[in-house]
Amino acid sequence: MVSTITKEQTAKEYVQAVYDKVISRNQGESEFHQAVKEIFDSLIPAIEANPQYIKHNILERIVEPERVVYFRVPWLDDNGNVQVNRGFRVQFNSAIGPYKGGLRFHPSVNASIIKFLGFEQIFKNSLTGQPIGGGKGGSDFDPKGKSDNEVMRFCQSFMTELYRYIGPDTDVPAGDIGVGGREIGYMFGQYKRIRSGNEAGVLTGKGLLYGGSLTRTEATGYGCVYFVNEMLESKGLSYEGSTVVVSGSGNVSIYAIEKATQLGAKVVACSDSNGYIYDADGIDLALVKQLKEVDRKRISEYVKSRPQATYTEGCTGIWSIPCDIALPCATQNEINEESAKVLVANGVKAIGEGANMPSTLEAIEVFLNAGVLFGPAKAANAGGVAVSALEMSQNSMRQSWTFEEVDAKLHQIMKNIFNNSTAAAEKYGHPGNLVVGANIAGFTKVADIMIAHGVV
Numbered sequence: 159m160v161s162t163i164t165k166e167q168t169a170k171e172y173v174q175a176v177y178d179k180v181i182s183r184n185q186g187e188s189e190f191h192q193a194v195k196e197i198f199d200s201l202i203p204a205i206e207a208n209p210q211y212i213k214h215n216i217l218e219r220i221v222e223p224e225r226v227v228y229f230r231v232p233w234l235d236d237n238g239n240v241q242v243n244r245g246f247r248v249q250f251n252s253a254i255g256p257y258k259g260g261l262r263f264h265p266s267v268n269a270s271i272i273k274f275l276g277f278e279q280i281f282k283n284s285l286t287g288q289p290i291g292g293g294k295g296g297s298d299f300d301p302k303g304k305s306d307n308e309v310m311r312f313c314q315s316f317m318t319e320l321y322r323y324i325g326p327d328t329d330v331p332a333g334d335i336g337v338g339g340r341e342i343g344y345m346f347g348q349y350k351r352i353r354s355g356n357e358a359g360v361l362t363g364k365g366l367l368y369g370g371s372l373t374r375t376e377a378t379g380y381g382c383v384y385f386v387n388e389m390l391e392s393k394g395l396s397y398e399g400s401t402v403v404v405s406g407s408g409n410v411s412i413y414a415i416e417k418a419t420q421l422g423a424k425v426v427a428c429s430d431s432n433g434y435i436y437d438a439d440g441i442d443l444a445l446v447k448q449l450k451e452v453d454r455k456r457i458s459e460y461v462k463s464r465p466q467a468t469y470t471e472g473c474t475g476i477w478s479i480p481c482d483i484a485l486p487c488a489t490q491n492e493i494n495e496e497s498a499k500v501l502v503a504n505g506v507k508a509i510g511e512g513a514n515m516p517s518t519l520e521a522i523e524v525f526l527n528a529g530v531l532f533g534p535a536k537a538a539n540a541g542g543v544a545v546s547a548l549e550m551s552q553n554s555m556r557q558s559w560t561f562e563e564v565d566a567k568l569h570q571i572m573k574n575i576f577n578n579s580t581a582a583a584e585k586y587g588h589p590g591n592l593v594v595g596a597n598i599a600g601f602t603k604v605a606d607i608m609i610a611h612g613v614v
């Protein structure tokens with residue numbers, strides 16, 4: 159039976175009662191349950207100190223999206239067959255500003271995945287200090303193996319429905335897994351055509367020739383590395399001379415590899431959804447970029463040009479490679495308890511979550527108990543959405559800032575997120591625990607604004 163919610167409950171009873179409701183109202187949505195649990199567990203000290211959050215029933219309101227849209231996306235493949243995918247947009251919370259969050263195109267996409275990502279996005283966006291609310295969307299369409307024309311027809315059909323719900327001041331999507339510059343370009347073209355006008359601020363991650371921001375491509379990977387650098391420096395450590403393992407070989411991974419290497423690290427491994435490569439001499443990033451960004455090939459091809467490297471089928475083995483710093487940048491739940499234990503046994507010093515929710519709850523527990531520096535996703539990978547907000551500012555002002563200007567702003571934002579998360583962890587009795595710190599710092603701002611707006 160689901161417990162009732164009252165103003166008289168203790169913080170623990172309240173959190174449990176709302177969590178029970180989340181489970182019963184969103185049955186089978188395991189990723190969404192996991193994301194809610196990760197946040198709720200760390201909010202208890204903030205709710206104890208701020209009983210007004212119970213009085214205004216903030217938690218039950220914040221786990222309910224303001225709006226969810228599901229839609230049919232029909233398109234024609236190159237053989238003239240009619241294909242049908244499902245589109246999603248979850249407009250989770252607009253307390254701070256327009257809904258903001260990426261679109262994911264991957265066969266695994268379903269309501270649970272989009273809701274977990276949208277829920278996380280509320281707190282991440284709050285942490286950036288930028289005026290953006292939380293949202294997320296996508297489709298179970300798989301761009302892999304599709305021709306450019308098929309991708310274009312799909313994107314046009316997707317936008318033909320999505321355009322009704324988005325706009326520069328209401329909801330501003332961007333990229334995520336499977337959605338890069340090509341897909342954003344096709345969707346922007348279709349939006350512009352339907353709306354009969356050029357509203358540059360409706361999407362971010364655009365090409366530089368039509369309103370995109372310099373540094374947006376690099377922002378999530380660079381930001382993750384900057385965040386980990388803050389963690390390392392707080393303990394008198396640095397990237398210099400360290401060994402780094404990065405999972406994935408997509409947008410976030412490539413620029414995490416680039417920045418970590420620039421800061422003096424040797425990155426020895428990366429992966430895709432089929433397997434991973436290990437190159438003891440350090441990853442040849444130009445080769446990875448060519449394979450993944452230009453040729454759209456599998457990472458296994460890497461060893462054809464670098465015979466001293468090895469390729470291993472399967473993804474989890476990458477965490478058995480000894481390293482000082484691990485940056486999971488591929489997908490959710492890619493580090494489980496067992497992999498976390500192996501990383502700790504091999505002496506890992508820091509984890510920076512470039513992907514969203516890449517560590518299971520059990521894995522996070524292992525890292526925190528072992529005293530490993532742990533940068534949770536909503537803090538460590540907030541650089542992408544932060545620069546998306548800077549792209550919106552530039553579009554509104556009809557200006558373009560230089561790479562150096564945007565990179566400096568990104569760097570400062572990542573420092574602020576680290577400092578604010580560290581301060582919140584300290585204030586609420588969990589010094590050094592950035593999971594607690596980031597969750598509370600992100601949450602309290604949204605909660606206070608929701609109270610100010612009344613029951614809406």
Ligand code: NDP
Nearest residue numbers: 334335336378406407408409410430431488489513514542
């Ligand atoms: P990309 O599509 O560019 O790259 C994803 C990478 O992860 C690819 O190498 C892909 O391999 C691999 N991957 C995908 N699914 C799996 C899987 N099930 N197992 C193992 N590897 C997998 O996406 P991004 O780099 O943009 O996103 C990566 C992560 O970062 C996601 O969690 C995303 O939500 C998060 N993120 C992204 C932001 C951005 O700005 N792009 C912002 C904040 C977070 P393959 O090619 O085989 O599919």
